[in-house]
Amino acid sequence: MQNIKNIVAVASGKGGVGKSTTTVNLALAMAAEGYRVxxxxxxxxxxxxxTMLGVAPTTRPEPVGENAMKPVKAHGLEVMSIAFLIDDSQPMVWRGPMASGALQQLLTQTEWSDLDFLFVDMPxxxxDIQLTISQKVPVSGAVIxxxxxxxxLLDARKGIEMFRKVDIPVLGIVENMSVHICSQCGHAEEIFGSGGGADLSRAYDAPLLGQLPLKMAIREAVDGGKPTLVADPEGPESQVYRSTARQVVDALKTRSGAQQAMPNISVNRD
Structure with missing residues (x-):
């Protein structure tokens, strides 16, 4: 993975909060900003x-030599997934060490091009998978x-604390399903409550990068293999994703500058 400048983990404490949808749209937003992703x-x-990127179920990575493989390309992105190596209906009935081993193979045997950003869609x-990523990959930062x-929010806090324990900075928080807007009458309703992302942001001093609505079009887009940035690149949700991508870039630049600004202290015996 020496060809990759920045590795960003996209994580959540629990499932069903739109983490993978955020990952794919954030990656496409970064590509729309001109980066190789x-x-x-x-x-x-x-x-x-x-599925989210519209890759055919029969697609397999191109082999390189005896043990390596090239990532699949979709919508201008390079993509690697265990789904490209198994039958579409085959469940992974594996214990933790087996899953971690499979992930390490994906990490070490994929020949990425020169990339500015690699987004890791975390489970x-x-x-085990989170520990494997944090120990085997030089992660630049995480988006919660x-x-x-x-x-x-309870589980998101655990995710943030986990990254703190392994010394991976949290770049910011994305709040999904902030508000539901009825497609028929336009009535807005905060089905899952309000202010949770902002409270989490203040508690952990991590910026609130963006807030996305609970909207049918976002779900339909990823289900159809054309995420929001592809289906409606100029729409309001796409603009939120692009703003989020720019803030991730700024956060990484700030962190990199802070590291470079640290003084070197040497002690000499006279």
Missing amino acids: GILDADIYGPSMG PGTG VTTPQDIA
Whole structure:
């Protein structure tokens, strides 16, 4: 993975909060900003990147030499997922070490091009896969995805604490399903509560990067293999994703500048 400048993990404490949808749209937004971008689907048990990007179920990576393979390309992104190596209906009935081993193969045997950003779509939770990523990959930072719901926020806090324990900076928080707007009458309703993402942002001094509505078009777009940035590149949700991408870039630049500004202290015996 020496060809990759920045590796960004997109994580959540629990499933069903729109983490993978955020990952794919954030990657496409970064590509729309002019960067070279890839996605690693680290969810071994429930890979979804192939479907979200419209990759045919029979697609297989191109082999390189005896042990390596090239990532699949879709909508201008380089993508690697366990879904490209197994039958579409085959479940991964594996214990944790087996899943971690499969992930390490994806990490070490994929020949990425020169990329500015690689987004890692993490599985929910704080288990084996998360530890493997944090120990085997030089992650530049993490983006936490949550909904305003109290239960989702509870698990999101655990995700943030996990990254703190392994010294990976949290670049910011994305709040999904902030508000539902009726497609028939336009009535706005905060189904999952309000202010949760902002509260989490203040508690952990991590910026609230963006808030996305609970909207049928976002779900239909990823289900159809053409995420929001592809289906409606000039729409309001696409602009939120692009703003989020720019803030991720700024956060990484700030962190890189802070590291470079640290003084070198040497002690000499006279």
